[in-house]
Amino acid sequence: MNRFVIADPKLCIGCDTCMAACSTTHKTIGLQAHPRLTVTRNKDATAPVLCRHCEDAPCATVCPVNAITHVNGSIHINESLCIGCTLCSIACPFGAITFSGSRGVGLAHAYDTYIPSNVRTSNPTTSSPSCFGNDILAWEPGVKNIAVKCDLCAHLEGGPACIEACPTKALFLVDPENTLAMQKQKRDDAANAGSLLTHMILEER
Template structure:
């Protein structure tokens, strides 16, 4: 049985509004993390759905991390941005494609005075490339911001250890409860 908490989307309820991405970005910024969304809304011919880290119990990303920036925690895979070297091994190892990399501006570089830095290219001097991955909004009192703001309750946080789930606030709780219960019982989406 799975032990790590995770957020999963009910693709039948997602409308592709990307409100979850905006909330994720804001939460990361407020918590002092790299200001990037840790989930992305996939748009396919068959529909739309947000995807993010599933907090794998076996953690392929953590197993290949050469610096220990990705670590097993009690209920998730933690990312310690400050020691990530941007090698991108985790992005290759992730079976869900839920880890990306992005550049962080270094405080020691004055970008207004030194225009030689092309900030669109992540590998330029002055920008530190690091992994970007869902951390379940660690440190945020209300848990994952994406779950709180989803207007259709398509996102659900599951805690398999205690059999509980956290639903969004705005819509048909009965339908969302059925979805979360199916996931907790191992029946898939």
């Protein structure tokens, strides 16, 4: 079992603080600033969706350049190897992989100068993908899309920034060791409760 972050919808207030913290901490070390989690909302609750770091990791299986690997009980994307093919996003059962990218140095001016206006307006772009109906398929000349997903803030000693920043403590880390300890505690509690009940019944007799 790998480690992963999960949210309690009963505690989440949809403030997006987790997304801001995620973006800031990754931007400071030169990675894509796009948040690695997305707060989803419906009429009854809100909660951020994050990568579950699957043991079998279908995203890693379909990656044609092996940019997604298993590292220290979690699944990581090497942004320098990613070619932006979007296969990992399609394969992810939780919809936890998104794409972000930026134009290379000097390309912004070149794009506006040398690309005909009819091409600029007729082709889909990452900022206006409505013609596709799905931003996964959107593209823009000169922009390299890079897959981004939760990496558990491996660069931070204190753990994921989203957990630390959440004002209501709605996010927590699921760790194999902690999970086993909780399971043992529940079994012990159940056994103790059963023994107590048996003792009470015998006393009544």
